[in-house]
Amino acid sequence: MGELVRLETGGDAPAGVATIRLERPPMNALNTQVQEELRAVAEEVTRDPAIRAVVIYGGEKVFAAGADVKEFAGQSHADMVRDAHRLSSSLSALASIPKPVIAAVTGYALGGGCELALTADFRVSADNAKWGQPEILLGIIPGAGGTQRLPRLIGPAKAKDLIFTGRFVDAAEALEIGLVDIVVPAAEVYSTALAMAAKFAAGPALALAAAKQAVDGGLDGSLDSGLRLESHLFASLFATEDRTIGMASFIENGPGKAVFT
Numbered sequence: 001m002g003e004l005v006r007l008e009t010g011g012d013a014p015a016g017v018a019t020i021r022l023e024r025p026p027m028n029a030l031n032t033q034v035q036e037e038l039r040a041v042a043e044e045v046t047r048d049p050a051i052r053a054v055v056i057y058g059g060e061k062v063f064a065a066g067a068d069v070k071e072f073a074g075q076s077h078a079d080m081v082r083d084a085h086r087l088s089s090s091l092s093a094l095a096s097i098p099k100p101v102i103a104a105v106t107g108y109a110l111g112g113g114c115e116l117a118l119t120a121d122f123r124v125s126a127d128n129a130k131w132g133q134p135e136i137l138l139g140i141i142p143g144a145g146g147t148q149r150l151p152r153l154i155g156p157a158k159a160k161d162l163i164f165t166g167r168f169v170d171a172a173e174a175l176e177i178g179l180v181d182i183v184v185p186a187a188e189v190y191s192t193a194l195a196m197a198a199k200f201a202a203g204p205a206l207a208l209a210a211a212k213q214a215v216d217g218g219l220d221g222s223l224d225s226g227l228r229l230e231s232h233l234f235a236s237l238f239a240t241e242d243r244t245i246g247m248a249s250f251i252e253n254g255p256g257k258a259v260f261t
Contacts, residue, residue: 005021022059029066029112039090042096042097052202053197054102055103056117062106062108066134100208102122102123103120104190109130111146114146126186127171128170133166142163154178204243204258207242210237213229214230214233245258
């Protein structure tokens with residue numbers, strides 16, 4: 001367990017659901033230590049078969065207000081040539097978790113915080129949350145996936161608007177442009193994300209992993225290569241117990257009643 005990033009399971013959480021919780025007050029700035037602890041916890045979540053779905057949460061007041069600018073300010077070009085990939089790859093480790101991941105966002109999701117939320121499959125936003133990629137205001141650009149994941153999510157023109165201007169987006173606009181999936185009162189953000197995760201945790205783990213791999217992998221290539229990936233993953237699931245359970249339940253009881261193991 002890290003000092004600034006905790007992995008929580010059990011307790012009041014639904015079965016099979018884990019929470020990756022940021023704990024670097026006051027703003028959960030993503031310094032080098034947080035980045036490395038995020039990488040480590042992503043690897044732990046990936047390895048643990050008891051974890052079936054994940055929530056990323058920064059707490060009741062703030063998700064993450066960005067990278068540690070004071071740490072950045074002290075780094076030279078040579079330093080960043082060496083370290084830029086480490087920053088990007090730490091968040092990519094979260095994006096590569098082969099399980100459903102939901103970001104539960106309160107307060108601010110700015111810069112690196114927005115990029116952290118973009119690694120999730122779904123984003124639940126507080127109605128008073130603020131989103132944005134304000135790196136341009138510092139004379140730099142997003143460096144942990146913002147220029148790549150954001151346009152894939154909301155389209156290049158809308159992404160360029162946010163990246164070029166550095167402006168903040170409120171929850172209503174974030175929902176309108178597809179940056180977030182659900183907007184709820186701040187007090188309901190975490191419970192809503194847990195409820196979503198619980199539904200996925202009860203699903204067929206291997207099929208969910210294959211679906212995530214097919215969608216994410218397909219976006220990186222041509223339609224033809226994506227279709228080949230889909231066919232391969234589709235066929236592989238016929239070797240799983242979940243497929244046997246799901247089809248037998250459908251034949252005997254109708255759709256949506258299977259209990260996956």
